[in-house]
Amino acid sequence: MITLSNLTKTFGDSTAVNAIDLEIANGEFFSMLGPSGCGKTTTLRMIAGFEEPTSGRIELAGEDVTWTSPKKRNVNMVFQNYALFPHMTVRENVEFGLKIKKLEKARATERIERMITAVRLEGFESRHPAQLSGGQQQRVALARALVNEPAALLLDEPLGALDLKLRKEMQLELKSIQQQTGTTFVYVTHDQEEALTMSDRVAVMNGGNVEQVDDPRSLYEKPRSEFVADFIGTSNLLKVEVETWDGDIARAGLGDGLRITCRESGDRASAKTITVRPEKINVHAGPVDPGQGSLVRGRIIENVYLGSMTQLIVELSTGERLIVHELNDDSGGPSEAGTEVYLSWATDHSFVIEGAAKAPDQQAALPAGAESL
């Protein structure tokens, strides 16, 4: 288990990592996701021991390793540029860690061979890194780290240098190697799809802070902040003044039978914004009974055919725009640009979140009971 408590790193007067707390369980595929410069690499390097924290604590398996040298930590790193030893063969690269640990010859050989098989590099043992493709180099880097049987493997954008197709292949391969070996993976990426498809849990980072730690589904369906909602997938954000709270359900009437209901997700006091995913919105020609859900009215202003679905942009009376994804399965409602439509979605598919990120005057809040269109 890896525990980070109150971990902070400053460079000069800029804070790269800001008092983060994380707990990563044994055998977990844990990702750190966030835009460039948000502190992912710095965090990973602190876990590996290459960067000394400014303050805070790092524990590996219950042991405080905050000031322990990297060579004494039972974790291994896969570097973004692989950092393979160019003068050694594939086999010598993989052997390196075991030679240093002076592992007995027979056992070392057995481990190396098992590892080379696991990453499908049989037949390449005597090649040098320069004679390998990017994907093969990536696999050597993986084998070189995993052969040490670390408690956790730290990977810094390991697929960043590969083309899309190879990336997808390696994603599956990484995941299956992780499951086979049961090793804890701490995986850094700025590719949200990668993080969502591979991870057990994801920490979304922003400006040195951890915004949310959750399993991929919750992260997508229940974003806790505007940043997360925006960063993960496409999301609609609406400014709303909540009128009443009913348990964890917030309600705002918009008059004319129109209303918004959604679930609590973030901090109730600062709740000003709601999120709803484009594919959760249903389009109707006339007013319908949304049951417990939300119903709003607007006009289609744009219609883009995307193959399996159509993307509509619907403008509300407030000037706010919603993106709607309609499956092209012949069941859909109106989709012509210019048409007035009603949009509905279930309560469970939209959440009130903290809405501090954007300036309030940028999008006028939907005033409670205001006339729509």
Next chain:
Amino acid sequence: MGVPMADLPTVTGERPGRLSRLLRPLAFMSLPTAVLVLLFLAPMGILVYFSFQFGDLTGSTGFTLTNFTDILSDPLYREIALTTFQIATIAMIAQLIVGIPLAYVLAYKAGRFELPLLLALVLADELNPMVRIYAWRMLLGREGLINEALMSIGLIDVPIDALLFNKFSVIVVLSTSYLTYTVIPIYASMKAVDAGLFEAARDMGAGWFTTFRRVLLPLIAPGIFIALLLVYVPLFTDFAAPTLVGGTTGYMLGNVVSDLVLENGNLNAGAAMSFLMLLAAGLFSLVAYQLSRIKQGAK
């Protein structure tokens, strides 16, 4: 256009022969280059020619091997060769011990001081060798700074004579004379090595020495090889330092050649000695080259 194939002149006939392929690069060599090469090779040819000649007071000349047999059978020369080997080797090792860390600091740690330091290193070499050597004499001599300093703090009562005019002083002077040529090639080869490799090694449990021996050293072997060519070989032939600070125990092969030619006026023996040293240098370069290839895993 539609020109029939058969009408095209056959430009691409047969493959040119092996000899003409070998000679083709020569065509690019202009006349000035050829003259320069000739001027470079001519003295060497003359050197070799003289080393196989004898000349006596009567002025008669002719082919002989005695120049070589004389040198090779003389135990005094063997002793001087051994001294030369000792001095050159120790000076070389000293420079590597100082030069490799210096190159490391320059390449990875100096940051914005990298260029100024590099410049300082190059400028240090611009210092006139005579001035440098006399500066060392002022440092190491009986009334030199070191002795003065040691006496003034009361560590010694009488000046240490062992600092100057012996092997030690030759080694000290030679070690500092060629440091630039040791550091620059090693520094250049380090610049091509990704510092991330050291982190990777550390990540897998390697200490600094293992990282140096198993990762950095093999990768900078070509740079060390060039440093050896640039420094170790000239160390064998240097005669300024041993002449000025060598005394009698720091007498080297370079002095033998200059004394044979300038003092004894025996050009033939001097040429033979030079020729032997040239052969040794060639042989050494070949061995060093092979070794550096092995270290690199013979890519």
